[in-house]
Amino acid sequence: MTLFYGTELPTRLMLGTSQYPSPAILADAFRRSKASVATVSVRREAAGEAAGEGFWRLVRELDVQVLPNTAGCHSADEAITTARMARELFETDWIKLEVIGHADTLQPDPFELVTAARQLSQDGFKVFPYTTEDIVLADRLLDAGCEVLMPWGAPIGTGLGIINRYGLESLRAQYPDVPMVIDAGLGLPSQAADVMEMGYDAVLLNTAVAKAGDPAAMAEAFGMAVTAGQMARIADPMEPRDMAAPSTPLIGKAFLE
Amino acid sequence: MTEPLSTKPVRIIGAGVAGLCLASELMSRGQRVELHDRHDEPGPHACSWWAGGMLAPFCEGETAEEPVVRFGGEAAGWWHQKGVEVTQQGTLVLTLGRDTRELDRFARRTLHHQMADADMIARLEPTLANRHRRGLFFETEAHLTPRDALAMLRDSLAQQGVAITRTMPVDQNPNGGTDGEVDNLTIDCRGLAAADQLDDLRGVKGEMMVLRCPDITLNRPIRLLHPRFPIYIVPRGDGVFMLGATQIESSDRNRATARSVLELLSAAYALHPAFGEAEILEIGVDARPAFADNLPRIRRRGQTVFVNGLFRHGFLLAPAVARMTADYILNNQRPEIMDEDNR
Numbered sequence: 001m002t003l004f005y006g007t008e009l010p011t012r013l014m015l016g017t018s019q020y021p022s023p024a025i026l027a028d029a030f031r032r033s034k035a036s037v038a039t040v041s042v043r044r045e046a047a048g049e050a051a052g053e054g055f056w057r058l059v060r061e062l063d064v065q066v067l068p069n070t071a072g073c074h075s076a077d078e079a080i081t082t083a084r085m086a087r088e089l090f091e092t093d094w095i096k097l098e099v100i101g102h103a104d105t106l107q108p109d110p111f112e113l114v115t116a117a118r119q120l121s122q123d124g125f126k127v128f129p130y131t132t133e134d135i136v137l138a139d140r141l142l143d144a145g146c147e148v149l150m151p152w153g154a155p156i157g158t159g160l161g162i163i164n165r166y167g168l169e170s171l172r173a174q175y176p177d178v179p180m181v182i183d184a185g186l187g188l189p190s191q192a193a194d195v196m197e198m199g200y201d202a203v204l205l206n207t208a209v210a211k212a213g214d215p216a217a218m219a220e221a222f223g224m225a226v227t228a229g230q231m232a233r234i235a236d237p238m239e240p241r242d243m244a245a246p247s248t249p250l251i252g253k254a255f256l257e
Numbered sequence: 258m259t260e261p262l263s264t265k266p267v268r269i270i271g272a273g274v275a276g277l278c279l280a281s282e283l284m285s286r287g288q289r290v291e292l293h294d295r296h297d298e299p300g301p302h303a304c305s306w307w308a309g310g311m312l313a314p315f316c317e318g319e320t321a322e323e324p325v326v327r328f329g330g331e332a333a334g335w336w337h338q339k340g341v342e343v344t345q346q347g348t349l350v351l352t353l354g355r356d357t358r359e360l361d362r363f364a365r366r367t368l369h370h371q372m373a374d375a376d377m378i379a380r381l382e383p384t385l386a387n388r389h390r391r392g393l394f395f396e397t398e399a400h401l402t403p404r405d406a407l408a409m410l411r412d413s414l415a416q417q418g419v420a421i422t423r424t425m426p427v428d429q430n431p432n433g434g435t436d437g438e439v440d441n442l443t444i445d446c447r448g449l450a451a452a453d454q455l456d457d458l459r460g461v462k463g464e465m466m467v468l469r470c471p472d473i474t475l476n477r478p479i480r481l482l483h484p485r486f487p488i489y490i491v492p493r494g495d496g497v498f499m500l501g502a503t504q505i506e507s508s509d510r511n512r513a514t515a516r517s518v519l520e521l522l523s524a525a526y527a528l529h530p531a532f533g534e535a536e537i538l539e540i541g542v543d544a545r546p547a548f549a550d551n552l553p554r555i556r557r558r559g560q561t562v563f564v565n566g567l568f569r570h571g572f573l574l575a576p577a578v579a580r581m582t583a584d585y586i587l588n589n590q591r592p593e594i595m596d597e598d599n600r
Contacts, residue, residue, distance in 0.1 A: 024548075
């Protein structure tokens, strides 16, 4: 059983909460996909007062684990401040740590990420770092106190699916016991099923669902795909064979056509 | 003039776009009204003051639900009939550089458009010639200037003897009466201020700017598709442009952030570098009133009818919402957007 900082999640799909056509459609997406975690980005302007209360109430009504996100932070200091604010606002010590190093591709800044992860872990946060497939970086994050990793599939919002299969397979193989969530870059349910079959523990999405023509239907499709991939992994798939082989012996058949 | 249906006036609270449209609609059907607001003029206290004024139902259909497109179809004709200047030049939707695939998605999810190639874009908007290879043209859409439209409604109501009263009506019997009774009705059109009564109403913050840039001439609203923040630029004439708008889940009405302003200006600059020389005339902030599905609602509670939740579609939806509210009050026709009061 995979635990995320001691918590067992009823399903392995996590959904972001931004860019939906309306909060009602967002709520439908959660209902139909049975996603068990909602990431919520903390905009500092909405924090510290009642201004964001309307939306926050709608998120609370989803009745899922909330994972606040330091989206949009570009330095460790900024991310740490935002995380502390999020802890007050959302009353949870879970934090998705996102420190952006490149504004255009939203690629994480590995150096600031490790600094922030260490500080926040020391402060008692349960840090979910948004990272790349880099094994050395993974090692530093674990050393900084992270117990979960969230490698990207591809840059945020691209919908490209996994662009470095070898890297992700090798990261998975290197740390078989660390819960890992593929975060960002997925566009299709088949890609979500794929990473679950590879042995990843969960999938986090936002754009692929929110920007679909029918977000709630797409969310449901992703929910099914994540379950399918997880089941397939547990079911221990056959090894592929490099030659076509009949599955029943031909000998003994009465007639051959 | 038509004979008043009821001698008692219907009280409308809130003289933003929803209240003014409703007052105007009721008066034109012969129902007297009283219009109450804390301010006796349309102004920056109402979020319609900061609106883009695009009557673009098909473009909005990209993300908005079907009723917005259908109700929005009534807007241009209604405003024109009220004497408001409506410019019917369509909408041009463009993308920047590598986002051109966003256009295909936008085209798939919207109606009544045609692909515009470089030549067509140059013909429609000579200022943008050679800067964009592809766009989408929504020929039938229109726009108006919100502050002029609000002033026009206010003036024409004043001519009919309806002035905006700054004292609020005293509600003698908030829970009495039955459906269909015109006497003693209060229509609450206060927008986000009505969140004190409607606990499912939320604010969605928008930031906008007004720029003066005489080097640029645009004939119609331009929408820029960008994966992170769609923006639009609406020409107001005389080299003035409205640039909007952010959409943030917050009811804050006062603080424009540096980030939002940067995002808006960068997009304008990317559309045409001459915007870099623009003079900044205004930075506006307000919060739009919205329900969870971002659709408008008419809700009855005792002798009060709440008309609210027009979200980012004030000028687009207020005419249809006013029509439905009037049909409800005067003819007891249940509006499509009526909902149960669950309080």
